[in-house]
Amino acid sequence: MKKHCLIVMIITCVVVLYSGVALAEEKPGADAKELWNYITTVDPYTEWGFWPDHKGLQPGRSPHGAGHKVFVNSAGLNSKMPPAAYGTIEVKENYSPDEKLMSITVMYKVSGYNPSDGDWFWAKYSPDGTVDKSGKPAGCIGCHGTRAANDFILVHDFN
Numbered sequence: 001m002k003k004h005c006l007i008v009m010i011i012t013c014v015v016v017l018y019s020g021v022a023l024a025e026e027k028p029g030a031d032a033k034e035l036w037n038y039i040t041t042v043d044p045y046t047e048w049g050f051w052p053d054h055k056g057l058q059p060g061r062s063p064h065g066a067g068h069k070v071f072v073n074s075a076g077l078n079s080k081m082p083p084a085a086y087g088t089i090e091v092k093e094n095y096s097p098d099e100k101l102m103s104i105t106v107m108y109k110v111s112g113y114n115p116s117d118g119d120w121f122w123a124k125y126s127p128d129g130t131v132d133k134s135g136k137p138a139g140c141i142g143c144h145g146t147r148a149a150n151d152f153i154l155v156h157d158f159n
C-alpha cells in the first residue's frame with residue numbers, strides 16, 4: 001500500500017512539473033493585454049536579440065519616431081525565409097529626438113489570426129503598457145503591406 005502511494009505521488013509530481021514547463025512556454029493569445037504581460041514578464045523582450053541587419057538604436061521614419069530599437073524573439077531570429085515562423089514577436093521601442101521612449105509597437109505572428117494579411121496581430125502601447133491600438137488596424141497593415149513579400153517586415157530583409 002505504501003509503495004503504491006509513493007508511485008502515485010511521483011507520477012503526480014511529474015505531471016505537475018511537466019505542465020508547469022508547458023505553461024511557461026505557452027505563447028499569449030491574440031490579445032493586447034496578454035501580449036504585454038508576455039513580453040514584459042513571461043519572456044521579457046529586452047533579453048531578446050536583434051535582426052543581424054538591424055542592431056541596436058537606429059534612426060526611424062515617420063510615423064514611428066526619430067529613433068528605434070527592434071527586438072526579435074528566437075522564433076523570429078530562427079526564421080531564415082519569409083514568412084516568419086508562427087510565434088515570432090517583434091517589439092519596437094520608439095524614441096523621441098532626445099531619446100525618450102515614446103511608445104512600443106509590436107507585431108506578433110499568430111496562426112490563423114488574419115491569413116489574408118500575414119497572420120500578424122498588431123499592437124501599440126504607451127511605455128506604461130496602456131493599449132493604444134491593437135488587432136488588425138488598417139493603418140499598420142496598409143503601410144507594412146507594401147512589403148507583403150517580406151512578410152510585412154520593414155527593418156529586416158530575409159533575402
Ligand code: HEC
Pocket residue numbers: 059060061062063064065068070090091092105106107122123124133137139140141143144152153154155156
Ligand atoms: C506610415 C507607415 C507606417 C504605419 C502606419 C505603421 N508603420 Fe510600423 N513601420 C514603418 C516603418 C517605415 C518601419 C521601419 C522602421 C522605421 O523606420 O521606423 C516600421 C517598423 C515597424 C516594426 C518593426 C518590425 C518591422 O520591420 O516591420 C514594428 C513592430 C511596427 N512597425 C509596428 C507597427 C504597428 C503596430 C503599427 C500600427 C499601430 C504600425 N507599425 C504602423 C511604417 C509604418
